[in-house]
Amino acid sequence: MSDVVLKNIGKTYLNGFCAIPSMDLTIEEGEFIVLVGPSGCGKSTLLRMVAGLESITQGDLLIKGNKVNEKEPADRDIAMVFQNYALYPHMSVYGNMSYGLKNRGTSKAVIAEKVNAVATMLGLEELLERKPRELSGGQRQRVAMGRAMVRDPKVFLFDEPLSNLDAKLRVQMRMEIRQLQRKLGTTTLYVTHDQVEAMTLADRLVVLNKGVAEQIGTPMDLYNKPATPFVAAFIGSPSMNLFDANLTEKGVSLSESLYLPLPHAHRGSIVWGIRPEHLAIVDEQDADFALEILAVESLGAETLVHGVLKDGSVQGKAMVVRLAGPHNPELNSLLWLSAPATHWHIFDAITQQRL
Amino acid sequence: MTVTFPQKGLPWLLLLPQLLVTAIFFLWPAEQALEQAFYQEDAFGLSREFVGLENFVYLFTDPLYYQSMLTTLVFSFSVAIMGMSVALFLAVMADRVIRGKLTYQTLLIWPYAVAPALAGVLWWILFDPSMGPIALWLGSAGVDWNHYLDGNQAMILVVIASTWKQISYNFLFFLAGLQAVPRSLIEAASIDGASPVKRFWTIVFPLLSPTTFFLLVVNLVYAFFETFGVIDATTKGGPGQSTNTLVYKVFEDGFIGLDLGGSAAQSVVLMAIVGVLTVIQFRFIERKVQYS
Numbered sequence: 001m002s003d004v005v006l007k008n009i010g011k012t013y014l015n016g017f018c019a020i021p022s023m024d025l026t027i028e029e030g031e032f033i034v035l036v037g038p039s040g041c042g043k044s045t046l047l048r049m050v051a052g053l054e055s056i057t058q059g060d061l062l063i064k065g066n067k068v069n070e071k072e073p074a075d076r077d078i079a080m081v082f083q084n085y086a087l088y089p090h091m092s093v094y095g096n097m098s099y100g101l102k103n104r105g106t107s108k109a110v111i112a113e114k115v116n117a118v119a120t121m122l123g124l125e126e127l128l129e130r131k132p133r134e135l136s137g138g139q140r141q142r143v144a145m146g147r148a149m150v151r152d153p154k155v156f157l158f159d160e161p162l163s164n165l166d167a168k169l170r171v172q173m174r175m176e177i178r179q180l181q182r183k184l185g186t187t188t189l190y191v192t193h194d195q196v197e198a199m200t201l202a203d204r205l206v207v208l209n210k211g212v213a214e215q216i217g218t219p220m221d222l223y224n225k226p227a228t229p230f231v232a233a234f235i236g237s238p239s240m241n242l243f244d245a246n247l248t249e250k251g252v253s254l255s256e257s258l259y260l261p262l263p264h265a266h267r268g269s270i271v272w273g274i275r276p277e278h279l280a281i282v283d284e285q286d287a288d289f290a291l292e293i294l295a296v297e298s299l300g301a302e303t304l305v306h307g308v309l310k311d312g313s314v315q316g317k318a319m320v321v322r323l324a325g326p327h328n329p330e331l332n333s334l335l336w337l338s339a340p341a342t343h344w345h346i347f348d349a350i351t352q353q354r355l
Numbered sequence: 356m357t358v359t360f361p362q363k364g365l366p367w368l369l370l371l372p373q374l375l376v377t378a379i380f381f382l383w384p385a386e387q388a389l390e391q392a393f394y395q396e397d398a399f400g401l402s403r404e405f406v407g408l409e410n411f412v413y414l415f416t417d418p419l420y421y422q423s424m425l426t427t428l429v430f431s432f433s434v435a436i437m438g439m440s441v442a443l444f445l446a447v448m449a450d451r452v453i454r455g456k457l458t459y460q461t462l463l464i465w466p467y468a469v470a471p472a473l474a475g476v477l478w479w480i481l482f483d484p485s486m487g488p489i490a491l492w493l494g495s496a497g498v499d500w501n502h503y504l505d506g507n508q509a510m511i512l513v514v515i516a517s518t519w520k521q522i523s524y525n526f527l528f529f530l531a532g533l534q535a536v537p538r539s540l541i542e543a544a545s546i547d548g549a550s551p552v553k554r555f556w557t558i559v560f561p562l563l564s565p566t567t568f569f570l571l572v573v574n575l576v577y578a579f580f581e582t583f584g585v586i587d588a589t590t591k592g593g594p595g596q597s598t599n600t601l602v603y604k605v606f607e608d609g610f611i612g613l614d615l616g617g618s619a620a621q622s623v624v625l626m627a628i629v630g631v632l633t634v635i636q637f638r639f640i641e642r643k644v645q646y647s
């Protein structure tokens with residue numbers, strides 16, 4: 001049975017700003033859905049509408065088959081983890097975790113049992129008497145998750161829960177969240193603007209752009225077959241190399257003098273793209289084009305080479321190549337590259353849709 | 356930042372007006388009172404006699420003085436608690452208003468600009484037993500209002516008249532305090548199943564406690580020392596001793612009873628109380644409870 005259903009959901013704020021025009025999404029039980037997109041695209045708005053913190057101005061929201069549009073947040077059986085954790089500063093960790101149960105009239109003995117069980121699961125046993133200000137960022141994060149977990153809700157909502165942590169802790173907490181969610185099997189809606197977080201956590205991803213879902217699918221679907229140039233650029237790091245180009249009878253024309261041969265029925269303006277990891281260094285005679293090297297980023301396990309296409313045009317087109325292992329090419333020298341046609345991504349320049 | 360002046364004299368010159376005002380209007384009278392407290396003076400101020408601690412002994416054996424202390428405590432706590440409750444209520448309402456917020460808030464700040472004596476006169480007219488609109492309305496509702504005869508009613512009147520002005524001040528602080536409570540905490544509490552009333556008492560009110568404590572001290576100090584004008588304009592300490600607070604008694608005993616020595620001794624006691632309250636307040640401000 002599908003757990004959470006968004007039917008033609010829309011949000012227009014009081015000031016007339018339409019943050020979400022219309023959105024359809026069906027979330028299966030136990031699924032981990034990540035909403036991802038640039039700042040201001042409406043991720044938090046959508047999540048807060050599901051939580052009941054923001055009114056729904058259009059469409060229906062169903063949780064376990066019941067329409068909950070008008071229900072108070074408390075009556076939706078959801079739990080939310082906020083970006084700033086929103087821990088009650090004057091209550092101990094125990095107080096924070098038990099507050100929701102207490103408000104629902106749970107008996108003291110049951111509360112103690114549940115809180116202790118969750119505290120053990122999250123490694124918070126030693127910290128139960130502490131106040132939030134006496135905790136580290138990572139510990140606060142855990143308490144916020146604990147507070148959400150004790151109530152055993154139908155749906156977990158996360159709004160950028162890791163963005164206040166340092167990079168290393170973020171990776172660790174990411175894993176923990178994923179493992180916990182698998183273990184508990186609770187349906188989860190998770191908001192982030194970090195595409196690595198999105199790719200690693202999600203069963204399915206929703207890429208939002210200006211309130212519109214550009215594409216919904218598994219991380220690998222989105223990586224292999226991005227539906228639009230926006231998704232292509234957003235998913236994958238470093239971003240896909242995208243060029244405005246033309247499809248002609250001679251193939252893809254990146255500039256007047258540079259053609260990539262490809263038989264294709266379509267003619268006209270396109271956006272042509274290839275991921276940095278799909279470009280390969282080859283001998284000059286096998287190459288599709290040459291890159292003039294402008295900068296090299298050595299990361300140890302991989303090397304990113306930034307440069308411009310040498311295609312005779314005055315202003316070179318910027319391109320990134322991702323090479324496995326250490327490399328040390330000379331700046332301003334030429335790198336001969338091949339771009340295998342199986343890895344091309346071609347979008348219509350006008351409709352912005354994949355061809 | 357440190358500013359360095361080229362000449363040594365300039366800072367002193369700039370400070371001079373403030374220092375003069377302090378000396379003439381605070382230090383000199385305080386010194387006079389301190390000295391006066393150890394003398395007995397005749398009613399015309401022509402001769403005086405050193406009497407040591409006699410004024411203080413007399414003061415602390417006078418049952419009227421203890422009664423005045425009790426009156427002051429009742430009065431001050433009533434003013435503080437009433438002023439803060441009403442202000443908090445208004446601030447909570449103002450915090451919720453979305454349209455016309457500024458108008459509403461400005462209106463609530465106005466009373467603060469009215470001089471205490473003027474506010475006193477205003478309430479005096481409103482509650483005048485024979486023609487005051489509120490008194491007449493109370494009369495028609497079956498309450499016989501006459502604060503010239505009924506000590507409790509007199510107390511209620513001075514409390515209302517004194518509270519009125521303080522509400523604006525408290526309101527501003529409470530409103531700022533409320534606006535500093537992170538929205539996400541309220542949202543988290545509502546997801547946690549707390550009703551609006553419960554959210555207020557279990558989350559918002561505890562977070563306001565630094566503001567509340569600060570205002571309690573400020574309001575007590577106000578009720579103790581700055582309500583002379585209100586009392587003088589409404590009840591003049593009466594009927595009987597029912598609204599004769601410590602500060603009003605200093606004036607009454609000194610300028611009406613012409614017991615200058617006794618009045619000075621009372622002033623010295625008041626100075627000590629101010630000192631203690633100031634220390635409490637500074638202590639508190641220093642290690643202000645901070646939530647982040």
Ligand SMILES: Nc1ncnc2c1ncn2[C@@H]1O[C@H](COP(=O)(O)OP(=O)(O)OP(=O)(O)O)[C@@H](O)[C@H]1O
Pocket residue numbers: 013014015017019038039040041042043044045046193
């Ligand atoms: N209360 C509001 N009234 C009017 N417009 C709003 C309101 N809240 C948000 N918006 C607008 O709605 C859009 C979406 O906001 P939202 O907070 O959902 O973005 P987001 O995707 O969560 O961004 P971020 O990654 O920065 O958190 C933004 O353009 C924002 O300016």
Ligand SMILES: [Mg+2]
Pocket residue numbers: 043044045
């Ligand atoms: Mg957001």
